[in-house]
Amino acid sequence: MIIERSSEWKDGFISRLENQKPWDNWTLYKMSYEAVKNNLITDFSGLQSPKYLPNLTPLAHQLEVAETVISRMNGKAILADEVGLGKTIEAGLILKEYLIRGLVKKVLILAPASLINQWVEELNYKFYIPAIGYRKNTSIDYYDVVVMSMDTAKKSPHKELIYAQNYDMIIIDEAHKLKNHKTKIYEFVQGLKKKFCLLLTATPIQNNVFELFYLISLLKPGHLGSYETFQSSFSASKHSLEHDEYLRELVNQVMVRNRREETGIEWTSRRVQTIPIEFTKEEREVYDLILELKNVSSVFSGAFSMITLQKEMCSSKEATYLTLNKMRQNCTTPEEIAFVDHIIQKLMTLEINSKAEKVYEIISQANDKVIIFTEYKASQVYLQWYLNSKGITSVPFNGQFNKSKREYMKHLFKEKFQVLIATESGGEGINLQFCHHVINYDLPWNPMKLEQRIGRVHRLGQEHDVHIYNLAIENTIEKDILELLYVKLDVFEKVVGELDDILTTFKKTI
Amino acid sequence: MYPQQVHDYLQKFFKENNCEIVQGNEHYMTVQLTVDMDKKIMNRPFHWQYIENTNGVPDPAQLTLITDQTKVSKNMKGEVVHFGSPRLSQIFHTTRELGACVQMYERILNNMETRPILTPWLGVNYKVSYYCDRTKEMLYSLGINLMTGEVINGFQESIATKELDDQKSERAFLLPYIIKPLRALDRLDTVIENLIQQEDHAWAEEAKSRWQKDQEILEHFYEEVEEKPECYELEKKAMEEQYGAKIKIDIINGGLFYIR
Numbered sequence: 001m002i003i004e005r006s007s008e009w010k011d012g013f014i015s016r017l018e019n020q021k022p023w024d025n026w027t028l029y030k031m032s033y034e035a036v037k038n039n040l041i042t043d044f045s046g047l048q049s050p051k052y053l054p055n056l057t058p059l060a061h062q063l064e065v066a067e068t069v070i071s072r073m074n075g076k077a078i079l080a081d082e083v084g085l086g087k088t089i090e091a092g093l094i095l096k097e098y099l100i101r102g103l104v105k106k107v108l109i110l111a112p113a114s115l116i117n118q119w120v121e122e123l124n125y126k127f128y129i130p131a132i133g134y135r136k137n138t139s140i141d142y143y144d145v146v147v148m149s150m151d152t153a154k155k156s157p158h159k160e161l162i163y164a165q166n167y168d169m170i171i172i173d174e175a176h177k178l179k180n181h182k183t184k185i186y187e188f189v190q191g192l193k194k195k196f197c198l199l200l201t202a203t204p205i206q207n208n209v210f211e212l213f214y215l216i217s218l219l220k221p222g223h224l225g226s227y228e229t230f231q232s233s234f235s236a237s238k239h240s241l242e243h244d245e246y247l248r249e250l251v252n253q254v255m256v257r258n259r260r261e262e263t264g265i266e267w268t269s270r271r272v273q274t275i276p277i278e279f280t281k282e283e284r285e286v287y288d289l290i291l292e293l294k295n296v297s298s299v300f301s302g303a304f305s306m307i308t309l310q311k312e313m314c315s316s317k318e319a320t321y322l323t324l325n326k327m328r329q330n331c332t333t334p335e336e337i338a339f340v341d342h343i344i345q346k347l348m349t350l351e352i353n354s355k356a357e358k359v360y361e362i363i364s365q366a367n368d369k370v371i372i373f374t375e376y377k378a379s380q381v382y383l384q385w386y387l388n389s390k391g392i393t394s395v396p397f398n399g400q401f402n403k404s405k406r407e408y409m410k411h412l413f414k415e416k417f418q419v420l421i422a423t424e425s426g427g428e429g430i431n432l433q434f435c436h437h438v439i440n441y442d443l444p445w446n447p448m449k450l451e452q453r454i455g456r457v458h459r460l461g462q463e464h465d466v467h468i469y470n471l472a473i474e475n476t477i478e479k480d481i482l483e484l485l486y487v488k489l490d491v492f493e494k495v496v497g498e499l500d501d502i503l504t505t506f507k508k509t510i
Numbered sequence: 511m512y513p514q515q516v517h518d519y520l521q522k523f524f525k526e527n528n529c530e531i532v533q534g535n536e537h538y539m540t541v542q543l544t545v546d547m548d549k550k551i552m553n554r555p556f557h558w559q560y561i562e563n564t565n566g567v568p569d570p571a572q573l574t575l576i577t578d579q580t581k582v583s584k585n586m587k588g589e590v591v592h593f594g595s596p597r598l599s600q601i602f603h604t605t606r607e608l609g610a611c612v613q614m615y616e617r618i619l620n621n622m623e624t625r626p627i628l629t630p631w632l633g634v635n636y637k638v639s640y641y642c643d644r645t646k647e648m649l650y651s652l653g654i655n656l657m658t659g660e661v662i663n664g665f666q667e668s669i670a671t672k673e674l675d676d677q678k679s680e681r682a683f684l685l686p687y688i689i690k691p692l693r694a695l696d697r698l699d700t701v702i703e704n705l706i707q708q709e710d711h712a713w714a715e716e717a718k719s720r721w722q723k724d725q726e727i728l729e730h731f732y733e734e735v736e737e738k739p740e741c742y743e744l745e746k747k748a749m750e751e752q753y754g755a756k757i758k759i760d761i762i763n764g765g766l767f768y769i770r
Contacts, residue, residue: 005699128594
């Protein structure tokens with residue numbers, strides 16, 4: 001066994017024996033001994049951190065997570081609580097514990113850029129951990145706890161600077177961004193030494209079970225076997241698998257997950273409705289013409305662009321127009337151009353947007369603050385205009401807004417306007433508990449995006465039931481999306497665990 | 511440590527270090543630091559460098575420390591200090607630095623008839639820490655009689671009841687030591703190692719088996735790979751740091767004690 005000693009005290013003692021230095025104060029001597037005695041960590045297990053944090057009152061499930069991760073998972077884990085249960089607090093408790101126990105000195109925290117300040121503030125003010133946010137010229141040699149965005153970290157020269165450090169602990173927030181093993185960020189994290197490591201994500205599976213495989217392989221390579229053995233043991237394909245109970249058991253050895261309803265905290269419920277919408281005759285006509293496109297021109301033969309156009313047509317004519325007009329420029333023959341022009345002309349004469357009308361109806365009935373999520377900026381602008389014409393005030397919200405603009409928009413929404421219209425990237429890191437109606441104007445392919453959206457509103461501090469309206473137009477691509485969402489949710493629930501309602505529960509019939 | 515204990519600790523600390531408490535009650539204190547104390551706890555080396563290089567007038571800070579926020583007026587400006595706050599850990603650290611080595615003599619009452627004989631002891635307080643992916647700490651207070659070589663455990667507690675002075679009283683007769691203090695320190699170092707060896711080290715074995723289990727998983731992952739990639743070595747190294755057992759011996763403080 002390695003035994004380490006320091007000769008520091010001995011040196012000081014010698015200098016006193018040789019009369020080079022005066023002897024110290026007896027009262028301070030006794031105080032020092034008493035202080036060490038009082039602060040002694042007498043047990044391998046149990047948490048020290050709470051007594052160092054008298055101003056923080058962690059919830060029971062948060063303390064339990066911290067203990068489980070340290071004592072059962074040896075400090076390497078995925079923290080997968082549902083959105084809004086305080087994963088940051090859990091990570092803070094674990095980190096604080098390791099710092100107090102002297103097991104961790106240098107820490108790297110990777111988070112989306114929009115959450116860096118929040119991390120720095122929480123660690124400093126709630127946990128007394130002197131964390132700093134990384135800036136271009138920050139010399140990371142001198143700082144023990146650094147918070148950095150993933151996008152910065154994976155690039156040169158930052159990447160090399162990080163690799164040159166010897167981090168004891170790596171914490172990654174929104175770790176589902178590592179779902180794809182072919183990305184730069186995945187490769188970067190793979191190249192980091194992970195003595196202790198926490199991956200935070202409410203949604204360890206977004207689209208398919210392999211994402212979870214790659215996430216765990218990053219944390220503990222081999223825990224689920226190699227890719228081939230994993231695939232064959234569970235007959236895993238993208239949207240199905242077998243022996244899911246066994247897999248779930250393996251997963252639970254490295255993942256902790258609390259559900260809202262298990263936390264013992266009173267939660268308001270989610271009332272989810274899927275609202276089918278019928279196109280008008282005119283809208284249907286344009287939609288069908290768009291479906292025709294792939295037979296008319298090779299420009300439209302790509303599945304991706306066709307899907308985009310169909311989705312956009314389900315959203316607004318404005319969104320559709322932008323894409324269609326861009327693709328028109330790739331058309332060469334007069335027939336092609338004429339066909340596209342014909343569609344555009346039909347499109348522009350549309351006077352009714354059935355979905356937007358439904359939105360107006362919902363808002364009027366709710367008679368309360370409402371958040372609308374759309375996938376398209378053009379639809380965002382249109383909706384704002386449309387609602388305004390109906391006498392409903394609204395503010396836009398984008399992920400690209402800087403911090404002060406985000407705060408300002410949030411403020412406007414809270415104090416003055418009835419509706420907030422957000423695009424997808426606006427979903428992360430804003431908390432809007434004062435609102436309890438969410439309209440999913442467009443459906444994303446990834447069910448966890450819906451979960452993230454709802455999580456903005458349905459989180460700690462929400463006092464009312466939350467109403468969620470998923471809009472889908474009948475006999476369009478939106479029906480297909482809805483079905484696939486159910487399939488993906490099923491895989492998630494099999495492997496990761498139950499989820500609070502995202503979609504209505506008629507899935508059994510599909 | 512409760513707010514009241516923190517308060518008492520701070521009060522004692524500043525008093526011992528000649529920092530005047532200019533204002534306060536039992537929930538807060540405003541203290542005038544000395545130049546030395548400012549340098550130790552205010553983290554402003556450049557300020558002091560500047561003052562000294564320009565022959566400026568030293569201006570040690572005045573600090574207001576609030577030990578119980580619930581009991582003082584909301585408008586009071588000051589730093590809230592509690593167990594776990596950076597300021598208190600800094601003061602613990604400074605206490606340790608300023609109370610590291612002492613030489614003490616047992617107090618002799620003047621009405622004694624004979625001249626009492628005081629025996630020299632070396633007392634050392636050790637903190638022993640076990641590290642793997644978890645930790646545990648133990649405190650040993652050892653004392654060695656510099657005449658006989660007798661070693662006792664719990665030395666600090668045994669002298670706690672005695673009245674000690676940093677000056678020898680005139681009437682006391684000091685025995686010269688036979689074992690030199692540094693030799694005695696070596697002996698205590700050996701004693702502490704023996705004590706550690708007698709302890710139960712199942713913790714290290716358990717850490718090793720956790721390590722082995724993880725190692726097997728890793729090997730399995732790379733079983734088919736002939737040329738192991740860099741991250742394989744990296745993972746192995748991480749495990750070594752995570753689970754590798756080690757013991758650290760720290761001396762908190764110690765000193766020479768002349769006692770009856």
